[in-house]
Amino acid sequence: MEAKNIPFNKFYKIFNILSLSLILISILLLIFKGLNFGVDFKGGTLIEVRSLDKTLNISDLRKSFNNLNLGDVKVKKFGKDNDYVVKFEKKQSAEENFIENIKIELKKDIGNIFEFRRVESVGPKVSSELLKSGIIAIALSLTAMLIYIWIRFEWQFSVGAIAALFHDVIITLGFFSFLSLEINLSIVAAVLTIVGYSMNDTVVIYDRVRENLNKFSDININEITNISINETLSRTIITSITTLLALISIFIFGGAILKGFSFAMILGVIVGTYSSIYIANPILVKLNVSQKTILKEDKEYN
Amino acid sequence: MLYFSKLKIISVLIFTLVISYLSISNFIKIDDDIFKRNINLGLDLQGGSYLLLEIDNSPVIEQELQNKLIQIKKLLKEKSIIYKNLSILDNKIIYFNVEGDYVDQIVLLFEGRKSLINPYYDQFKTNQFDFLVNNNRIELSYSKYGLVQLKSSSQNRAIEIVRRRVDEIGTNEPNILKRGSDRILVELPGLDNPDRIKTLLGKTANLSFRFVTQSESEAFGSEKLSFQDGSEEANISKRIILSGENLIDAQPRMDNQSNQTVVVFNLDRIGTKKFARATSNGVGKRLAIILDGKIISAPNINEPIIGGSGQIIGDLTFQEATDLALLLRSGALPAPMKIIEERSVGPDLGQDSINAGVLSLIIGFILVILFMLGKYKIFGLIANFALITNLLLLIGILTLFEATLTLPGIAGIILTVGMAVDANVLIYERIKEEIKNESNKILAFDSGYMKSRTTILDANITTLIATIILFILGSGPVKGFALTLGVGILTTLFSVYFIARLLTSIYVIKNKHKEKLI
Numbered sequence: 001m002e003a004k005n006i007p008f009n010k011f012y013k014i015f016n017i018l019s020l021s022l023i024l025i026s027i028l029l030l031i032f033k034g035l036n037f038g039v040d041f042k043g044g045t046l047i048e049v050r051s052l053d054k055t056l057n058i059s060d061l062r063k064s065f066n067n068l069n070l071g072d073v074k075v076k077k078f079g080k081d082n083d084y085v086v087k088f089e090k091k092q093s094a095e096e097n098f099i100e101n102i103k104i105e106l107k108k109d110i111g112n113i114f115e116f117r118r119v120e121s122v123g124p125k126v127s128s129e130l131l132k133s134g135i136i137a138i139a140l141s142l143t144a145m146l147i148y149i150w151i152r153f154e155w156q157f158s159v160g161a162i163a164a165l166f167h168d169v170i171i172t173l174g175f176f177s178f179l180s181l182e183i184n185l186s187i188v189a190a191v192l193t194i195v196g197y198s199m200n201d202t203v204v205i206y207d208r209v210r211e212n213l214n215k216f217s218d219i220n221i222n223e224i225t226n227i228s229i230n231e232t233l234s235r236t237i238i239t240s241i242t243t244l245l246a247l248i249s250i251f252i253f254g255g256a257i258l259k260g261f262s263f264a265m266i267l268g269v270i271v272g273t274y275s276s277i278y279i280a281n282p283i284l285v286k287l288n289v290s291q292k293t294i295l296k297e298d299k300e301y302n
Numbered sequence: 303m304l305y306f307s308k309l310k311i312i313s314v315l316i317f318t319l320v321i322s323y324l325s326i327s328n329f330i331k332i333d334d335d336i337f338k339r340n341i342n343l344g345l346d347l348q349g350g351s352y353l354l355l356e357i358d359n360s361p362v363i364e365q366e367l368q369n370k371l372i373q374i375k376k377l378l379k380e381k382s383i384i385y386k387n388l389s390i391l392d393n394k395i396i397y398f399n400v401e402g403d404y405v406d407q408i409v410l411l412f413e414g415r416k417s418l419i420n421p422y423y424d425q426f427k428t429n430q431f432d433f434l435v436n437n438n439r440i441e442l443s444y445s446k447y448g449l450v451q452l453k454s455s456s457q458n459r460a461i462e463i464v465r466r467r468v469d470e471i472g473t474n475e476p477n478i479l480k481r482g483s484d485r486i487l488v489e490l491p492g493l494d495n496p497d498r499i500k501t502l503l504g505k506t507a508n509l510s511f512r513f514v515t516q517s518e519s520e521a522f523g524s525e526k527l528s529f530q531d532g533s534e535e536a537n538i539s540k541r542i543i544l545s546g547e548n549l550i551d552a553q554p555r556m557d558n559q560s561n562q563t564v565v566v567f568n569l570d571r572i573g574t575k576k577f578a579r580a581t582s583n584g585v586g587k588r589l590a591i592i593l594d595g596k597i598i599s600a601p602n603i604n605e606p607i608i609g610g611s612g613q614i615i616g617d618l619t620f621q622e623a624t625d626l627a628l629l630l631r632s633g634a635l636p637a638p639m640k641i642i643e644e645r646s647v648g649p650d651l652g653q654d655s656i657n658a659g660v661l662s663l664i665i666g667f668i669l670v671i672l673f674m675l676g677k678y679k680i681f682g683l684i685a686n687f688a689l690i691t692n693l694l695l696l697i698g699i700l701t702l703f704e705a706t707l708t709l710p711g712i713a714g715i716i717l718t719v720g721m722a723v724d725a726n727v728l729i730y731e732r733i734k735e736e737i738k739n740e741s742n743k744i745l746a747f748d749s750g751y752m753k754s755r756t757t758i759l760d761a762n763i764t765t766l767i768a769t770i771i772l773f774i775l776g777s778g779p780v781k782g783f784a785l786t787l788g789v790g791i792l793t794t795l796f797s798v799y800f801i802a803r804l805l806t807s808i809y810v811i812k813n814k815h816k817e818k819l820i
Contacts, residue, residue, distance in 0.1 A: 097497060097501050097504070099500075103497075117651040122642075123641075123642035133776075134775075137771055137776065144768075185779070186783070189710060189776065199764040200765055203761050203764060204760075207756065234731055235724075238723075238727045239721070246669075246716045250717075254658050258662075258710070258713055
């Protein structure tokens, strides 16, 4: 890929409007529709059932589980044809051994034609603790990024980088709310990795912006950002491609458990790459960054 | 940046070879003693159960407050202090009223380093109980560290019992750890069906022998308890003849005469004496055997039992008898526990996850390698060689520390593969720019490496920060993801700056006169 000259800066406004509306929609979705928390964060029980007999179908399973008095039961297909995930609110502690009781009752009802492949049961105390530590982890990593970028760059740059991060996190979560995808522990891991990846992308462009600010004193910041985006563009694209290749491979071949995780990551890499161009840079323009901005800082250091 | 000293080359090679060897030893059985290390598979990959138990300390607190109350009663009597209303409020506070004249004396008894009734902890600089005088009312409640002390002692006793019970069942390499002040984590790798162990861990196993009584006016009081199968109730004296503490062994047996399964138990010396005395006086009465508030059986005493051993005949299957014997042998928990989190994965799902993880790793790896080869030709080859080394180093280092590999951990490795080429891409793209203004190829390569270095460090440090936070705050499988991604960043930097740079330097120096190098 030879050096390109795509006028990214011409579209700053349009894409800023797009981003702002996406963020607004995401926030509205998060407020009014909310997130679909899995058992990790809401408490309750998840059982992955494999049917060993073709005659057993999803409605049989739903009927049998509904007969067990477990509260609101959700049964969904999961991965392969004969695998199902059953979720309900009832938690472990109520009875000493309720999973075994469910197994016994099911055997009576539909016969011994199934196996439990996975059981996850989380009590209310643990789930609220997990939610709390998840939120703390995300908040803490955003803060750490802010501090790091503040030390390495001038404050205008940290504003831009953090705005890009918030943009990515909010829109990714907005997507999850819109599609009612389940939020579990691995999604928190995905969000944190997205934060790292998006930061990584932004830093590469910012480094170049700073370098070019030093090099050219007579070009305005709008042009400088455009030159920097173009100079780093092939790297941005190549790295996004290799990362996406790895992620798509997990999404397709990595099994049902990693589907949500890899989907969130794919989304995050796309949004993160976009934001490092169209959020991080316009903010430098808005904040009127110039050669003086860096020189002043350098003087202060000396 | 293209120059390497001989010593550096040799140490890089040795390091890479040793770690790669470790990594390969995971897949090929090599018989040697030095490298007897393997990556541990997490519960989600090898199958098994993760159980988080919480101790309910309120019965312990109740018991301890009750004991303290009796001690206080005794002390006040000894000192001839007149008191009123000595009692316990909300299972939290012991309070009583005294006449004003006694208050000073009470303060002396209950406060400070010398207090016997309210022990002083030197390491925490506080007493066991917070002590409050309000007019003539005295209040005692557990101090922060008094409660910490109580919880940690009950946790210590509980973990010991849990360990004994799990060991008795004989699963391979269980992991039993304290969590917080009142939790115990039990990890049972390779366990197919956790139901039995869950039942056993959920039982407090408080055993007592008490007489069945007809009269309601028993000196110690009596209570109605039901039989284990819920069929009937009996009136049981509150006087405990013998408790589980006096048991030294219990085994399930097949009784040849009655053809029933029984649990045979042996008592210690004190237990034998107590049992002999009680059964001598109680011939003709019914003696109830009670476990966790439920009657197992209540046989008639036909003759005194003086040998210190006996048998429990309930309506037991052999499995039930085995479990009962196990519970009796391992002792009672100090307090009831419940399972507040369970994650169990069957072994075949674990194997499926390994297969899926490895398949997606191989495919992701091939895709990235082909892409790099197409994009950068000979330098793509170098980057790919660095990538393979990177993967070997990553697995090797995880092996060296005998880390636990989880399914998200495998995802972390695949993601490392995708992101690792970034550093080489940054370098190559920079070199392409430099080469336009610099005719000396070696100088162009050199400054390409120089100028991209801060960017690469910045970019990797940000990801490293995210993974460190995730590793500290994340739990279970997610921790595994943070670990592989974090170690992956370090091995990436090594493979880019030592392996790829070394190969690049060899190639560039040999071909410096070539027209189009990159």
